[in-house]
Amino acid sequence: MMDISPLVTVLASGETHWNPFKKIAPSFGPFAPILENRVYALIALAWALALCYLGYRLIVNIAAFAKAKKGRYGADMNEAKEDMVWSAGALVGVAAIGSIFGVLVAF
Numbered sequence: 001m002m003d004i005s006p007l008v009t010v011l012a013s014g015e016t017h018w019n020p021f022k023k024i025a026p027s028f029g030p031f032a033p034i035l036e037n038r039v040y041a042l043i044a045l046a047w048a049l050a051l052c053y054l055g056y057r058l059i060v061n062i063a064a065f066a067k068a069k070k071g072r073y074g075a076d077m078n079e080a081k082e083d084m085v086w087s088a089g090a091l092v093g094v095a096a097i098g099s100i101f102g103v104l105v106a107f
Helices: 005-013 029-036 038-071 074-106
Strands: none
Touching: 029 038, 029 074, 038 074
């Protein structure tokens, strides 16, 4: 059950609105020390962009593989399969680099 005592207090004081998120402050949690340094923030931005791009490439390669498989194009299917494996490996590698960097910076 929701506590409405702050609402009653706000209405009694004559304020026009009640903000339940007044005491909440956004935070990056364990990543806050890393993002305070501009160099680390730029590295984090580059890492995030690389992660997004590789995720996009993996999706495109999966779609190309599915198209080649549906059309029974053997050569295209092998090429799409190789591209899909490389994209998946690169995505896992970039994700691992982010974790390894975070651990190294923390210590």
